[in-house]
Amino acid sequence: MNWKKSLRAAGLVTALTFSLVGCNTEGSYSPQEIIDHALQETKEPLTYYGEYTMDMGEAGGKAQVKEWSKDGKRRIETISENGEHNIAVNNGSQIIMYDVVKNTVHKIDISKDGLDDFPSQRDQLEILFNTVKDTHDVKIAGEEKIAGRDTYKIVAKAKKNDTLIGDIEVWVDKKTWVTLKTITNSAGNKMTTEYTKLDDSAKIDDAQFTIDIPKDAKVEEISVPESESVKLDTVKEQLGEFLMVPEENGLTLDGISLDKGIEDRSEYTFNYSKNGQQNISVTVFKANSNANKVEPVFGEKEMDIRGQKGSVMDENKFRSISWQENGYQYSIFIGNSELTIEDLVTYAKQMTIVK
Known part of the structure; x- marks a missing residue:
């Protein structure tokens, strides 16, 4: 996305x-x-x-x-x-x-x-x-x-x-x-x-x-691009080792979707729910070191995330954090408007490598 x-x-x-x-x-x-x-x-x-x-x-x-x-x-x-x-x-x-x-x-x-x-x-x-x-x-x-x-x-x-x-x-x-x-x-x-x-x-x-x-x-x-539902094994085959939020403390992975992003890159979105309600969405794709640097949007601020230089956006009911780590670009978005930036950072800290 x-x-x-x-x-x-x-x-x-x-x-x-x-x-x-x-x-x-x-x-x-x-x-x-x-x-x-x-x-x-x-x-x-x-x-x-x-x-x-x-x-x-x-x-x-x-x-x-x-x-x-x-x-x-x-x-x-x-x-x-x-x-x-x-x-x-x-x-x-x-x-x-x-x-x-x-x-x-x-x-x-x-x-x-x-x-x-x-x-x-x-x-x-x-x-x-x-x-x-x-x-x-x-x-x-x-x-x-x-x-x-x-x-x-x-x-x-x-x-x-x-x-x-x-x-x-x-x-x-x-x-x-x-x-x-x-x-x-x-x-x-x-x-x-x-x-x-x-x-x-x-x-x-x-x-x-x-x-x-x-x-x-x-x-x-x-044609209007459509998201494709994919399995975790497919993501592993395409990305190799990457970070993923574990299913713990009532957090459940509802599904994974594949979208074609800029330059036709594959972007995977993991949608999670908790207590039967949408909770967070996590996107991951391989970062391109040769891509043009995207200037920050108004209201976006820098923040350290998992020891990496990242950014946060906190606008009313839209909150997100983004960062790059080991060649991958990650973003976590709220699905539950009650969540805070601190909640998203906590989820980021909990991420573990999947192989």
Whole structure:
């Protein structure tokens, strides 16, 4: 599991456009009530055409975006300040991404397994607020107009400075509950998304959710990688001698999964439970001494683990420790949110060599 890559992407996820729908009622609301409305599932997705700007700072620069949404389908056209031009369409069964400049197309089939790896805008906002509900103070900061529409402004201020996700500002449309503007500070990078136009009475033709792909375009079908369940003997054959947390004091190994990581390396994840509940997950793979050094993510700190120079991440309900030892890279993650970094270090100290 490439968790550092996932953490770096978290900031970009929060910068995406949130096309969220709820019902409109009169009266004053608490921040949580506004969020609940924005996250509320509806029988009929909102149909609209929108235009917005994205400023992703050093992570990605600035871009102008056009968006069409109808019956759960979406089309997004993006033109960046450096001349990149991309068109992405989700037609309900397939995601098609067309790079106009490079004349390349990537297609992803989403009809079988759903969108677990491609969360909806509603899901993204829900993940964001669930992540910060215990680490940030959330309040209503007034009412403002964005793209000529009345909005509630919600501010989530981080309770401490050295956190992966910093202060967040969100402007939610009073009528549609679409999030019209967001400002996030994640992994040390400020990102701003702001609608300049939102037309919720637009007539959108289904043809918008198709792309006329040139005959000379390079087309690639992308499959979503799946984890493979493996036996301990298989891991031993592939890795040789490595460290493993023993099944002691009620800790039980539920299973081992194999994932293909960076450069197609084999990463093995050991999932443990205790008292019938998920407890920890441990990943191990052969370290590549020639690989480019991965810079620490914001909020990651150094710590001595098993006499080795390691790192820890302690962010709300996400805690992990990582280190290299005898040519292997190890990470231990919490499966039980009550566990502390000290608990993970204790598990690391208990690890023994398997042959």
